[in-house]
Amino acid sequence: MANSDRHEKPNVSESSYLPQLDTLRGVACLLVLLAHLNQVPALAPIPVCLGTLGVGLFFVLSGYLITRILIRLKQDRQGLNEFYNHRAARILPVYYLTLFVIAVAWPGIHIVWPATFSFNLFFVSSSREYFAVAHGDGLTSPIAHTWSLCVEEQYYWTWPVLVWLIPLKVVRWIPLGCIFATPLITWGCAWGLEVRDLQPQAIEGMLGRLTPTQLVGLSCGSLIALHENWLLRPLSISRPWAVRLHGIIAMVVLGVVLPYWLVTIRLPIAAGLERYLAGTMLHLCCAAIFAITLLTPWLGRIQVLRWLGKISYGAYLFHLPIYVALGLTNGINQASLALAILAVALTLGLACASYFAFESPIRTLVRENERAFTWGSSVRVSAGSVFMAFIALVFVAETLKWPDLFPVVPEHWRTQIPLANDHGTIPETMGEGLTRSIRAELPTEWSYYSHGILHEVDKEGFRRSRPFPAKTDGVPRIVVLGDSYAFGQCVEADQVLSAEIERICLKRGMPIEALNVARPGSEIEDVRDVLRTKCRELNPEVVVYAATISDYFAPYMSYENRTASDIREKAHYAKRFRKALREIQVECRQRDTLLVVVFFTQFPNDPETWKMAEFTESIFESEGVDFIALKPFLEKYRDRSFPASEFDVHPSAECHHIFAEMVADELERLRREKRW
Numbered sequence: 001m002a003n004s005d006r007h008e009k010p011n012v013s014e015s016s017y018l019p020q021l022d023t024l025r026g027v028a029c030l031l032v033l034l035a036h037l038n039q040v041p042a043l044a045p046i047p048v049c050l051g052t053l054g055v056g057l058f059f060v061l062s063g064y065l066i067t068r069i070l071i072r073l074k075q076d077r078q079g080l081n082e083f084y085n086h087r088a089a090r091i092l093p094v095y096y097l098t099l100f101v102i103a104v105a106w107p108g109i110h111i112v113w114p115a116t117f118s119f120n121l122f123f124v125s126s127s128r129e130y131f132a133v134a135h136g137d138g139l140t141s142p143i144a145h146t147w148s149l150c151v152e153e154q155y156y157w158t159w160p161v162l163v164w165l166i167p168l169k170v171v172r173w174i175p176l177g178c179i180f181a182t183p184l185i186t187w188g189c190a191w192g193l194e195v196r197d198l199q200p201q202a203i204e205g206m207l208g209r210l211t212p213t214q215l216v217g218l219s220c221g222s223l224i225a226l227h228e229n230w231l232l233r234p235l236s237i238s239r240p241w242a243v244r245l246h247g248i249i250a251m252v253v254l255g256v257v258l259p260y261w262l263v264t265i266r267l268p269i270a271a272g273l274e275r276y277l278a279g280t281m282l283h284l285c286c287a288a289i290f291a292i293t294l295l296t297p298w299l300g301r302i303q304v305l306r307w308l309g310k311i312s313y314g315a316y317l318f319h320l321p322i323y324v325a326l327g328l329t330n331g332i333n334q335a336s337l338a339l340a341i342l343a344v345a346l347t348l349g350l351a352c353a354s355y356f357a358f359e360s361p362i363r364t365l366v367r368e369n370e371r372a373f374t375w376g377s378s379v380r381v382s383a384g385s386v387f388m389a390f391i392a393l394v395f396v397a398e399t400l401k402w403p404d405l406f407p408v409v410p411e412h413w414r415t416q417i418p419l420a421n422d423h424g425t426i427p428e429t430m431g432e433g434l435t436r437s438i439r440a441e442l443p444t445e446w447s448y449y450s451h452g453i454l455h456e457v458d459k460e461g462f463r464r465s466r467p468f469p470a471k472t473d474g475v476p477r478i479v480v481l482g483d484s485y486a487f488g489q490c491v492e493a494d495q496v497l498s499a500e501i502e503r504i505c506l507k508r509g510m511p512i513e514a515l516n517v518a519r520p521g522s523e524i525e526d527v528r529d530v531l532r533t534k535c536r537e538l539n540p541e542v543v544v545y546a547a548t549i550s551d552y553f554a555p556y557m558s559y560e561n562r563t564a565s566d567i568r569e570k571a572h573y574a575k576r577f578r579k580a581l582r583e584i585q586v587e588c589r590q591r592d593t594l595l596v597v598v599f600f601t602q603f604p605n606d607p608e609t610w611k612m613a614e615f616t617e618s619i620f621e622s623e624g625v626d627f628i629a630l631k632p633f634l635e636k637y638r639d640r641s642f643p644a645s646e647f648d649v650h651p652s653a654e655c656h657h658i659f660a661e662m663v664a665d666e667l668e669r670l671r672r673e674k675r676w
Helices: 003-007 019-035 049-075 081-105 146-165 174-194 200-207 211-226 245-264 273-294 297-301 303-310 312-325 337-368 383-399 428-432 436-441 497-507 524-538 564-569 571-590 607-622 631-636 653-672
Strands: 445-450 453-458 477-481 513-516 542-547 594-599 643-645 648-651
Touching (some): 019 049, 019 297, 019 303, 049 081, 049 146, 049 273, 081 146, 081 312, 081 337, 146 211, 146 383, 174 273, 211 273, 303 312, 312 337, 477 524, 497 513, 497 542, 497 653, 524 571, 542 571, 542 653, 564 607, 571 607, 594 653, 607 631, 648 653
Parallel strands (some): 477 513, 477 542, 542 594
Antiparallel strands (some): 445 453, 643 648
């Protein structure tokens, strides 16, 4: 450490308590608590971006307060053992206790990523707003909010080391460099995600969570702490109207940047420069708000907000699991204002109890017994340092898995949108599944490439470029229903399930006409609706329904964090599936159409697939539906899997062919029995 570091004038009020910052922390917490209640009808007018603003304020606060502590430690020639002891005592006990409770309450939830603070690197949302990502029975994931804690923890691992190793005269300018570099870093991250063929909404979700794209708020806080003496110096423009320099800067930033951010954040998917600047603009707004608060000591007199600021960490940790447990984040069922008030009261009550009965005693214990938690003579290490280093190493190990989970897709295999036609272009969200709203916006006919394969789709979302043909007299017609599996994503149009069934049946002397009436993004209720509408028009003799595990989940809900055990253990999944299956069966019986069902999967080597096949077939059997038993397929190929490629898990052409043979065998048997 340079000698000048030791003799630099200490920061203004470096060890003083600033009550106005507790007030600001309370405001930030309140913004998050309210923003995550916007699915309650009475609170729907609350803009979602308030929660984003609240998280940004937390980042600026962390950057400022942590950097002040680090400067003091460096000027006093103290190591980082004390710092990491206090950080570990402050953050980890209540954090891991909360994760343990969540793991017990929601069995099967992926708890490893938040436990290793790598959640923000892996969590890919199916929408821009992270709390719209579903879990379990259609509710928000109770760990979704931990992404911001991952960002802060990763900051705690790196920034203190830089401050300790680098002279302060150099450290002073690192945050400024980070602020200017963040838009470029964001662009680089976006490019890295695009070459992995992640869909635009997933990319937007990750760009709002990755630590390199969230540096501006933390850097602004650090920058203010590092230049506090200069920024707080009165600037005599005209006495007695003396103001402080960073007050002027804050007002200018707030006046210019806030309107810009409010405009860009309202875009469903930011485009152009806004995509890379929106996060920077948000955090500059937060820094300006922070600077104004720092100059306004009287804000510390607002006792309610100060109290909320003190318990804000627990409130932030607990609020989402409580909201999820009470059904307040369910996008399907509407909750009352009274239930929302109860949820907030429970959150604050639990946070208050945790602060005084659990968090504060642990911090006091560590602070008063510093020597007991620090070991060694010549080289001293603390319990906090060791544990933080251990978590960081585990994080690195988890991070090394990233390229395998998200490999770079060859350029000619990436989804290319779309071929030019007279009707414009398709929405970029097509890869996320064709929801009903998107289908209504589709042009008459469009095409796209994925895995180097042309996918032509009509205006209704079916894989064809021409209208369905008129029925040929004397030729039985079969329609194949399902989702993107039966649709044939990543498979040539003449190799999908329906085409293979037609080809195999013709070779066996059983000429038929098989039509692909599957649509990406469908689940069992969508299949029922297609049967009631399109299949009435097509008038088939046989309906083949290729069911998949996603059919158990509610419409429009991501099943990213759900497991097969959830489906088998929670009755509402099977109840919903049974209800729609009965309606499909009734529709077929009314039209004197034979229904044949098969559980379509590409992973016979997965033990969970065996369990799900057995579970699903028990439902088919109890409902009296003709189904194709999957056991011979599973046993024959128990050591194999059939994904389209290492970049996409949709069934391969070989898998389509194998299932087509199974369907053809069943059709032949039913034909002999004169069932159709």
